[in-house]
Amino acid sequence: MIRFFDTLRGEVVPFEPLVPGEVRLYTCGPTVYNYNHIGNYRAYVFEDLLKRFLVFMGYKVVHVMNITDVDDKIIRDAGAKGVPIADFVKVYTDAFFEGLAALRIAPADRYPRATEHIPDMVRIIQGLLAKGYAYRKDGSIYFSIAKFPGYGKLSKIKRDELKTTSRIGARIEADEYEKESAQDFALWKAPKPGEPSWDTALGPGRPGWHIECSAMSSKYLGETFDIHCGGVDNIFPHHENEIAQSEAFSGKPFVRNWLHCHHLIVDGEKMAKSKGNQYTLADLAARGISPVALRFLLLGTHYRKVLNFTFEAVDQAKAAVQRIQDFAYELDHRAFPEGAAGPDVSRLVAESDRKFRQGLSDDLNIAAGLTAAFELVREANALIARNAVGKADAEVLKAALRSFDRVLAVLPEAKDETLPADLAALIDERERVRSARDFKRADEIRDVLLSRGIVLEDTRDGVRWKRVRQ
């Protein structure tokens, strides 16, 4: 049985999708006004783990992730640069998708854009007006949270405390706003000069932030769907407001399971532009950090815990990934004796598979999952060292490792990589001088290859090479 922590209920609960065997998943995507930093990607990697695990467990997953391509910051920053919004947004949207691919995040089924769903949002806002949940004020339309009794149920905030419990220094004076209540939020914003505006049945203007997710999730996943994810910072106000809008409009429960990922900090401190620790993938690439090592690092801390990013932890993640990759390499390249699969390997594979499933089924306990995966690696290596693994065993182990990797996604994609001719020639030369016992020259060649990212291993079956990332 799979169990997840549900933010709304505040406890770990059995996971039961609305339609057996199928999971409808909505994950909050980026607002494309800047390059994503590793904190953003932590959330996406967590969602990838969730989705890959569900697929691994046999579910069909329909995954939708929004792209917010109109909002205050986009308008502000595009304006400051003097760039058309469409061009401005494209740069960061493209970078976002590159980042997903680099981190081996399995693509969603759809990436709906806010600007392409204005009519869907208008329809919901019209409905909310008709039902009395929304009101007009100076060309804008607001949602009245007083009309929605369940307001605050996700974030555990009591409506009457909202006014007084705001962070010190950030209190909101009701009269600064043109709303009936300071806590009401905008569904539709009146047009302003220089801002994008749509002419709709509501009048001219642009959508508020929250309404897009209500519109696009219900359009593609239904008015009630299984899982909605995001960072903890989205709990309030974003997801709280989504619930209010969606449930007020449809009269049905919006989401069955809310999963929120905690934040990433760097060297024990919150990321901040002023601290210069808001790393992007490009920043890390410039330091020679491979995306797969980063993926493993982001994956390795349970999603409901704060992840402390350090460069030491990156090195450790890299070493751990290397261990798994080396094991796969061994299975692919070692000359195993002929023979049928033996009971030791079968038992090992069955046991680690059981632990892997059981671990991740427990609210995505990734540590338990990784323990199972490393158990397979360690025990199989021990059997190999004792010469107890035949060809058929190796195939069974390979299949098991590939199976885990459907979730972890850290193994090299394609093999059969060919070595540049000059490097291949060097390896041949080294073999010649080695048999002539000219070890000085042999070691020189090894150093040359290492500087090109190639490690040589002399085995009983001959020399072999592999690539290492710096």
Add this chain to the structure above:
RNA sequence: GGCGCGGUACCCAAGUGGCUAAGGGAGAGGUCUGCAAAACCUCGAUUCGCCGGUUCGAGUCCGGCCCGCGCCUCCA
């Protein structure tokens, strides 16, 4: 002030009442090797932020305290 997460070996990180406190990294010793690499074997917390309490028994439950971090109107 409200809501929430966490303090377990040098580092990362499981474990939520009971066999010898997972796993990974780093480290030490050994096997193998021309030397390496990889792999394997061995070692590594009498102890789980601190103080009380409950219990035959607590890292695990209860109370108190200390420390770190996050969210509280648009930041994943």
